[in-house]
Amino acid sequence: MSRTTLATVTRAEFAKFRTARSYVIGLIVLVVLFIGMGILISGLQNVRVSDHHGGFTASEFDSTAFALIGYFFAQFAGGVIGALFVTSEFATGSIRTTLAAVPRRGLFVIAKAIVVTVIVGIASEIAAFVSFFAGTAIQPRSAFDVVSNKVVDLPIASLSGQGVLRAVLMSGLYVTLLTLLGVGLGLIVRHTAGTISIFVGLIFIVPLISLALPTGWQQGLDKILPSNLGQSMIAISQPANSFSAGPAALLLGAYALGFLLLGYVLTNRRDV
Amino acid sequence: MIEISHLTKTFGDVTAVHDLTFSVQPGEVTGFLGPNGSGKTTTMRMILGLHRPTSGSATVNGKNYRDLAAPLTEVGALLDAKALHPGRTARHHLRALALSNGISTSRVAEVLNIVGLSSVADKRAGEFSLGMSQRLGIAAAILGDPGILMFDEPVNGLDPEGIRWVREFFRFLASEGRTVLVSSHLMSEMQLTADRFIIIGRGRLITQGTQDELSVHVRSTVRVVTGDNDALAALMTQRGWTLEREGDGLHVTGGSARDIGALAFDNQIAVYELSPLNASLEEAFMELTAGEAQYTGKVQEA
Ligand SMILES: Nc1ncnc2c1ncn2[C@@H]1O[C@H](COP(=O)(O)OP(=O)(O)O)[C@@H](O)[C@H]1O
Numbered sequence A: 001m002s003r004t005t006l007a008t009v010t011r012a013e014f015a016k017f018r019t020a021r022s023y024v025i026g027l028i029v030l031v032v033l034f035i036g037m038g039i040l041i042s043g044l045q046n047v048r049v050s051d052h053h054g055g056f057t058a059s060e061f062d063s064t065a066f067a068l069i070g071y072f073f074a075q076f077a078g079g080v081i082g083a084l085f086v087t088s089e090f091a092t093g094s095i096r097t098t099l100a101a102v103p104r105r106g107l108f109v110i111a112k113a114i115v116v117t118v119i120v121g122i123a124s125e126i127a128a129f130v131s132f133f134a135g136t137a138i139q140p141r142s143a144f145d146v147v148s149n150k151v152v153d154l155p156i157a158s159l160s161g162q163g164v165l166r167a168v169l170m171s172g173l174y175v176t177l178l179t180l181l182g183v184g185l186g187l188i189v190r191h192t193a194g195t196i197s198i199f200v201g202l203i204f205i206v207p208l209i210s211l212a213l214p215t216g217w218q219q220g221l222d223k224i225l226p227s228n229l230g231q232s233m234i235a236i237s238q239p240a241n242s243f244s245a246g247p248a249a250l251l252l253g254a255y256a257l258g259f260l261l262l263g264y265v266l267t268n269r270r271d272v
Numbered sequence B: 001m002i003e004i005s006h007l008t009k010t011f012g013d014v015t016a017v018h019d020l021t022f023s024v025q026p027g028e029v030t031g032f033l034g035p036n037g038s039g040k041t042t043t044m045r046m047i048l049g050l051h052r053p054t055s056g057s058a059t060v061n062g063k064n065y066r067d068l069a070a071p072l073t074e075v076g077a078l079l080d081a082k083a084l085h086p087g088r089t090a091r092h093h094l095r096a097l098a099l100s101n102g103i104s105t106s107r108v109a110e111v112l113n114i115v116g117l118s119s120v121a122d123k124r125a126g127e128f129s130l131g132m133s134q135r136l137g138i139a140a141a142i143l144g145d146p147g148i149l150m151f152d153e154p155v156n157g158l159d160p161e162g163i164r165w166v167r168e169f170f171r172f173l174a175s176e177g178r179t180v181l182v183s184s185h186l187m188s189e190m191q192l193t194a195d196r197f198i199i200i201g202r203g204r205l206i207t208q209g210t211q212d213e214l215s216v217h218v219r220s221t222v223r224v225v226t227g228d229n230d231a232l233a234a235l236m237t238q239r240g241w242t243l244e245r246e247g248d249g250l251h252v253t254g255g256s257a258r259d260i261g262a263l264a265f266d267n268q269i270a271v272y273e274l275s276p277l278n279a280s281l282e283e284a285f286m287e288l289t290a291g292e293a294q295y296t297g298k299v300q301e302a
């Protein structure tokens, strides 16, 4: 006797992810951006230290941040994957086939979220570790420091270093949470272009709007912006006016959950 | 069995379905007929829980669609053949559907074979012609071996051979005791397929019944040839029957063959020919739905 359960629906959504080229390509782009940018920015540090005219301040050399910088680019691939995994159902009309097979819409939303979390989560964490090891491996070991006026050894991060493992894990988690946010946004907006525009707006445009606000508001808003939460999650030593890594991750998780919940409520209420 | 009770759906100002009540029985092919825009698709979407009714209810096997444990094993539906991810192969499309309802994936190859798509099973569905897509949609509908099947305008895009095939296939499904509801905006498509018809116009039920039952609703014409057509014509006009001269006879509407025969006998007019001209079901449909459109037009003017 067959039954539609969260397990069967999740299995189906996994199969759908694997068998459509767009999601798989999105995943490859995510991993390549994550690792590629980490290697590029880490490698470019060698150019910086050899450029004696530019001047190099050793204390500003953040080995972990350079090696993990790719998370910032990977989040857009994540957002697109999350959005597309939902909006392509509406764009093609396959949502009707899907929801005729799975009329309990909560199962549909949870299954989509599980699939994206597992696939993008694993890919992002692997990309984070590869990026960290490859990036730190090619970073310069020493540089002429303009502050102390001598050649100094540069602090290359290792996983055993204070907060480093956490930063690597958090960079993958950040990309995963933003992908989930893309899923929620997709359920709310339903159109691919609209969803991706709003997603990019949340990362790039809202911080610009914050610049126009009074200082007190600006500090309050800056602190809770997704991109700044990402920085807090990954920073080894916290910048001023920011959460520490744990609370930042929790708040970002709450955002993703909030969007998913609103997406579920609307999906449950609206016709397809 | 599908039961629709006082089903109504409005989209803003548009009433797509209005107080519709009917049921669809097992063992028959039921034709769901109405002109374009009369609310057939909207009704089917409400049956499948895709659209929420504004009021009224639609149940399948006595349950709300959303409460079915494994929907595809109770109801199979083809609403829009192109409603699938174009990048996925036919096999993968069906496999995902089977997985979602816990249906054995070995069933996928079976249904592909039944609809004749085995040779293109690993082609991307986006490359399919409309006819092939319809076949894939039918494969998806029968995937869970459901007792209730619904097809929305399934003949669109099929070649004559494909049309013959779906007709026979629908009849076969009904002969196995399944409930089969097939919509169309053309009576000619359904006349050979359906046992029973539900006819709607502007979202309202116009009539329902078997082919014979429906013909009764239609103003029928009788051809009569007599020794004195002019005299009989005068008598019939007095009674308010309408008539037209056709060759050596008269085509009469308003009186039955029995009425006309009696009238001629009473007036001692020799009758050479007296034959009811049955309106075809196609004409019945046109007449019924045209009437509905006029009626609704008047309501809007008022
Ligand atoms: N989502 C919708 N929003 C607004 N109007 C709709 C929607 N779906 C259908 N309609 C309208 O409802 C009426 C019935 O449409 P439909 O059910 O598609 O008819 P049919 O399938 O018989 O051609 C039409 O007037 C159509 O324009």
Ligand SMILES: [Mg+2]
Binding pocket: B037, B040, B041, B042, B152, B153
């Ligand atoms: Mg229609």
